[in-house]
Amino acid sequence: MSTPPPERVRVTSSRRGAVPHRSRPAARDIDEQTELGDVYLDGLMRAQLRLSLVILALMVVGLAALPVVLALVPATRSTTVFGIPFPWVVLGVAVYPAAWVLARWYARQSERIESDFAEVVDEP
Amino acid sequence: MNHPLSIVAVVLVCLTTLAVGGLGLRLSRRTSDFYVAGRTVSPRLNASAIGGEYLSAASFLGVAGLVYGVGVDMLWLPVGYTLGYLVLLVMVAAPMRRSGAYTLPDFAEARLGSRAVRLVSSLLVVAIGWLYLVPQFQGASLTLTLVTGAPSWVGGFVVMVVIAAAVGAGGMRSITFVQAVQYWVKLTALAVPAFVLLLLWFRDGHPAPVVPPEWHVPLTPTGPGDHPVYRTASTLLALCLGTMGLPHVLVRYYTNPDGIGARRTTVTVIALLGTFYLLPPVYGVLGRVAFPVLPEGCARTPSSCACPTTWSAASGATCSRRCSPGAPSRRSSRPRPASRCRSPASSTRRCCGPGSRASPAATPRVCAASATPPSRRWSSPTR
Secondary structure, three states: OOOOOOOOOOOOOOOOOOOOOOOOOHHHHHHOOOHHHHHHHHHHHHHHHHHHHHHHHHHHHHHHHHHHHHHHOHHHHOOEEOOEEHHHHHHHHHHHHHHHHHHHHHHHHHHHHHHHHHHHHHOO | OOHHHHHHHHHHHHHHHHHHHHHHHOOOOOHHHHHHHHHOOOHHHHHHHHHHHHOOHHHHHHHHHHHHHHOHHHHHHHHHHHHHHHHHHHHHHHHHHHOOOOOHHHHHHHHHOOHHHHHHHHHHHHHHHHHHHHHHHHHHHHHHHHHHOOOHHHHHHHHHHHHHHHHHHHHHHHHHHHHHHHHHHHHHHHHHHHHHHHHHHHHOOOOOOOOOHHHHOOOOOOOOOOOHHHHHHHHHHHHHHHHOOOHHHHHHHOOOOOHHHHHHHHHHHHHHHHHHOOHHHHHHHHHHHHOOOOOOOOOOOHHHOOOOOOOHHHOOOOHHHHOOOOOOOOOOOOOOOOOOOOOHHHHHHHHOOOOOOOOHHHOOHHHHHHHOOHHHOOOOOOO
16 A cells, blocks of 8 residues: 655745845945945046046146256247247247147046946946 | 227126126026026036136236236246146046035035134135235226226226126126126237237238347246246246135136036136237237337336337337437326436436347347336236
8 A cells, every 4th residue: 555645735935025136236335335335436536536647747747848948959949930939939829729638638538437437337 | 098988988898797797687596596506507608707707907917018028938927827727627626516515615614524624714715805806996996097087986986886786686697697798808808909919010010029038038037046947836836726726716616517517617718718818928029019118117107108109110210219308208198207207318318229129139238127117026916
């Protein structure tokens, strides 16, 4: 005699209460000021600082270049460009477009850094 | 001076200011409208407004006069004024806007978390504002007295009433429009005569200014104990950092919608300032062409100078004829103060000797020294 085997019972685990798996957006880490969020923010701030320092360094080098050129190549003191002495052209005209180009480059680069950061952070 | 025309021009500028201020009046409703123009000012409009605020008479009269007297070395000043905005752009423009502050002390407190810093910052803002306000009133009084002959209190009073009405009624929105219009008015007022003068100069065969050689070379010592490189570098450093501390400029950054707007504003400001600062050296150099030397004392009272107003009369002529004792003063509207102005005869002998125009290289040293206005010192005019 053999007893009939017990009826098979399907055992399942109810996952109704479980949260479906989802990657944490980085924005939440930043909002909650977790260590990971700090790493993200540090990266952004360091990139911006580096860009700023590069711009300032270029500015200083550009300004220092004029006295150096005048000292090393004395001929430039009396050279004329379109009838205007070279130092006048540099200090009176050329310096302004140069400053504008630097400023524009900075603005564009920093906007790019920010949009790159936003892309990383908002990724689901 | 043509009094009726001058009065018409002054009234026109005042009415324009009030009318433009009225434009902001209709839109100004909330607290944020009043203080920060609702934070909706576009970069271009804001840049024009900053330009209008930043460029005062010191920027064109001062720079032109210094270039006239000292030469190319004075061009470092407008360069510093402009580069200050580059430093401001890379250091503070965007963070300051994003802090959400209304004023400079707000920002200082938010950043450093200290009430004491806020108090110090408030006091400094008021002090800097005062230092700007007093010369503005003085300048308005002098200008109105000069062009219309009005008593000296009228200029300051008119400015006070017009600006107080525009600011009190419309707040930041009104004053943004007013300042933006002012930039373009100033640029036009400076550019049109400059181009006319340049055309006349070319027509007359573009004569070179009669100057000592150091006028053309930057970083020349002004005296035995002078260190030009050190002096220039420290001035540039002060100007670059000083721009970040101007409360009336910084407050404009709070009116941009966001940090990106603040940055774009600064880029445009640099373009506007660069355009503007092309003009004062033109006046300085052409002034030197027209008036190779000022008889001593004329540096302080130009209206009493007895020199021709065009250089065409002097083509080929010697300087002594131009500053001859018998030449009537074309511009004198006031009696010449005897204590300040040397007699024409002695100034002719000292600085208008024959040959000073014919051979620029042989310009006597005494001529260069007496041609220099008393502002030879490296003094930075307020902007």
